[in-house]
Amino acid sequence: MGSGTSSAAQETVHLVLMGISGSGKTTLAERLAQELKRSYAEADEFHSPANIEKMASGTPLTDEDRAPWLAAIRDWMGSAANAGGTIVTCSALKRTYRDLLREAAGRVFFLHVTSDPAVIIDRMEHRPGHFMPASLVPSQLATLEELGMDEDGAVLVNSGSVDELVEQALTIVADL
Template identity: 80%
Template sequence: MASGTPRAVQEPVHLVLMGISGSGKTVLAERLATRLGWPYAEADEFHPASNIAKMSAGTPLTDADRWPWLESMRAWMDLEANAGGTISTCSALKRTYRDLLRQASGRVFFLHVTCDPAVITDRMEHRLGHFMPASLVPSQLATLEELGMDEDGAVLVNSGSVDELVEQALTIVADL
């Protein structure tokens, strides 16, 4: 299998990198998109201005805030289904959010990127140009529902180098 490209699939595969803000989803997704040649979307780009304003002010989003955002993510996945595979980042903190994303055309597979909360907080405190403040890490952790045993997905622990994380993800994707 050259360059980590997965075997041919019968249906589109939508790879959703989930987890709290600062866990490493975006860096991993960008690298995977480059390696796999799949369309990539950063979930933050789908937030309406009102959501960004709330988060910038340190106010956690409600479910009502999240539904339109998640629906637009699912619509993007449907639009890109002809590409054979997509990669997106999305916190997908609750199972009900993942259930909505799973309604996209094709197979939706979640890679839950986890990392030590202290490391995440430190990253977020030093991250420039992002609207999500480190003060929201506790609310994201409180909202997070781990992948269920019956959910199509895997957990990736972000504790090494980015290259190691990419290789772990590519091994998982190759088996899809």
């Protein structure tokens, strides 16, 4: 992936942990927020009640459903730009969604967390209290557009321990 623009060490960098539901974004984001001492937000907190109800019923969201949600995340990142950057989880499945998030003040760097779909489905089936059903994994995989070579980001394969995933991520963001 592209390394983005070179910049002063003081530049605000927002880390967006992207990928389908159940890939491990939240677990990684919570650990990175502790390690990097940055503000953290879970994108699910920005969904409207209507979006949550729609997903809970097993209906995939449309681009129109997602637009205000993505704008709210972008605005939250921008409002925290003076604090040195943020960490946010967001599926960011399509490039157009990532383009909207990139409008936030500062640099937006994507960490695409991936895992074996069978592992993800199993994880989601055993995840208590979450509105997103495992039945939506195929629609998320069908919608997912991989990071382009010209996009500022990196791919993290979630196939080991949480500690290994955190170390991979910290190695990548150390150079930002």
